[in-house]
Amino acid sequence: MLRAGPIWAVGTMSGTSLDGVDAAMLRTDGVHILDFGPSAYRPYTPEERGVLHSALGRWPGEKGxxxxxxxxxxxxxxxxxxxLEDFSEEVIIGFHGQTLAHDPQGLHGPRRTHQAGDGAVLAEVLGRTVVWDFRSMDVELGGQGAPLVPFFHFACAQWAGLEAPVAFLNLGGVGNVTWLDPRLxxxxxxxxxxxxxxxxxxAPIDDLMRRRLGAExxxxxxxxxxxxxxxxxxxDFLERPWFHRMPPKSLDRNEFHDLLDLVKDLDDADxxxxxxxxxxAAVARGAEHFPAPPIALYVSGGGRLNVALMTExxxxxxxxxxxxxxLGLDGDMLEAQAFAYLAVRVAHGMPTSGPSTTGVAALVGGGRVSRPGRD
Structure with missing residues (x-):
């Protein structure tokens, strides 16, 4: 059992953009952010990225x-x-894995989600406690299994001293937003x-650039x-049924892959x-669901570096x-930091999702805990 009180944790994130792995440390008691530590990034090689791309949409046991x-x-x-080479203190690892398929509605079979990578393997290799498989329990109990970062966003807003409703938007392969009121x-x-x-x-922007221009x-x-x-x-895009569904709701990376067909007759830049x-436009439409107007929309993920997207x-x-x-936060490492934070919450038996974040019926503490020599 994890000792009570604050602890250092390191979280990892390999997002749906398939660019590489982020790792970031923070110190937390599972409620408050007490300190941020070092971070690191390891890009996937073109060969590794090809292996991951070939496995997208597939479930355990399938080819690739x-x-x-x-x-x-x-x-x-x-x-x-x-x-962690020179880090001698106790530390817990939050390992998200790589999402290959996500079908919480059961549109293509049983309700399920699939993140590749075995946390028990990492626990043995690294000799550290690893919390992983964060999404499955939420899906099994009727939730969407995503997004999982909102509770961390709430902690970030309080860390930043915000005192009014605000929204955090992450633009990775898929966009997700958290509206929150830090006064609670x-x-x-x-x-x-x-x-x-x-x-x-x-995701669709990167796929189009790769398909048409050979760029990542x-x-x-x-x-x-x-x-x-x-x-x-x-x-026409905004008329899709997705935008008429009430939140919470979540997407698979390839849910809107046919967007490439919609723009096939346009030249590359257009x-x-x-x-x-x-x-x-999808983000703006989503904002119509916010309980109250936010004082600002703060953007993390690779999309914040896209001048055209931020302008739009x-x-x-x-x-x-x-x-x-x-706000003084790291937009590249925010999701990795989130899984460090969530790992501590799991180890302390705290909830990681709830009805207003994933649509699950009650508060859920997801995640499996693997310790070296025990699994």
């Missing part, structure tokens, strides 16, 4: 999944070994948080800035600009839009 899990475990073990004491309280996936984010991304949004938005496509407009968001939102760095 075992190879993808090996890539994930190897990359995480290398990064964590380096980060805990994220579990009614009215403290509301969270949901907004729609696609970087539109660096800084420079390519999109030279294009023109097809407003009719954006309007196609990317139109996809970016779709992403921003600012034009469509009714509140100021700013990178999360304006």
């Amino acid at each position: 999944v075992e190879a993808a899990a090996e890539v994930v475990e190897t990359a995480h073990a290398e990064l964590l070994s380096e980060l 004491a805990r994220p579990e309280e009614p009215g403290a948080v509301l969270a949901f996936d907004t729609g696609p984010a970087n 991304m539109d660096e800084g949004g420079e390519f999109a800035l030279s294009g023109r938005v097809d407003s009719a496509i954006v309007a 196609a990317v600009a139109t996809l970016i407009a779709c992403v921003a 968001l600012a034009e469509r939102m009714a509140c100021p839009v700013a990178p999360i760095e304006d």
Whole structure:
């Protein structure tokens, strides 16, 4: 059992953009953020990225999944070994793994979610306690299994000293947003948080750049800035049933993959600009569900570095839009830090999700705990 009180934790995140693994440390008691520690990043090689791409949408036992899990475990073990090499204090690891498939509604079979990578393997390799498989319990109990960062967002808002409703937006492969009121004491309280996936984010943009131009991304949004938005496509996109569903709700990375077909007749720059407009429009539509107007929308993830996307968001939102760095937080490492925070909550028996974040019927503390020599 984890000792009571504050502890150092390191969290990892390998997002749906498939660029690499983030690892970040923080000190927490599972309620408050007490200190932030070092962070590190390990990019996937082109070969590793290819293995992961080939396994997207697949479930345990299917072709390519075992190879993808090996890539994930190897990359995480290398990064964590380096980060923790000289760290002698007790530390717990929050290992998210790589999401390959996510179907909490059971649209394509049983309700389930799949993150590649075995935390018990990492526990043995690293000789540290690992908390992992954060999403399965929530899905099994009727929740969406995502997003899981809202309780950490709440802690971040209190750490930053915010005293009014605010929204945190993460733009990775998929967009997810947390509206929160930091004036309440805990994220579990009614009215403290509301969270949901907004729609696609970087995934379709990156896929289009890869397919058409052989590039991994539109660096800084420079390519999109030279294009023109097809407003009719954006309007058609917003008519999809997804935007009429009440939150909480969550998406698989490839849920909107057919967006590439919608822009197939546009030239490259116009196609990317139109996809970016779709992403921003989805966020603005999602904001209609907020219980009260936020004083600002703070953006983390790779999307905050895309000038075209941030400009489009600012034009469509009714509140100021700013990178999360304006609060003194690290927009690259926020999700990794979140899983460090959640690992401590799991080890202390605290909830990690609830009705207003994943739609689960009651507060849930997900996650499996693996200790070296015991699994």
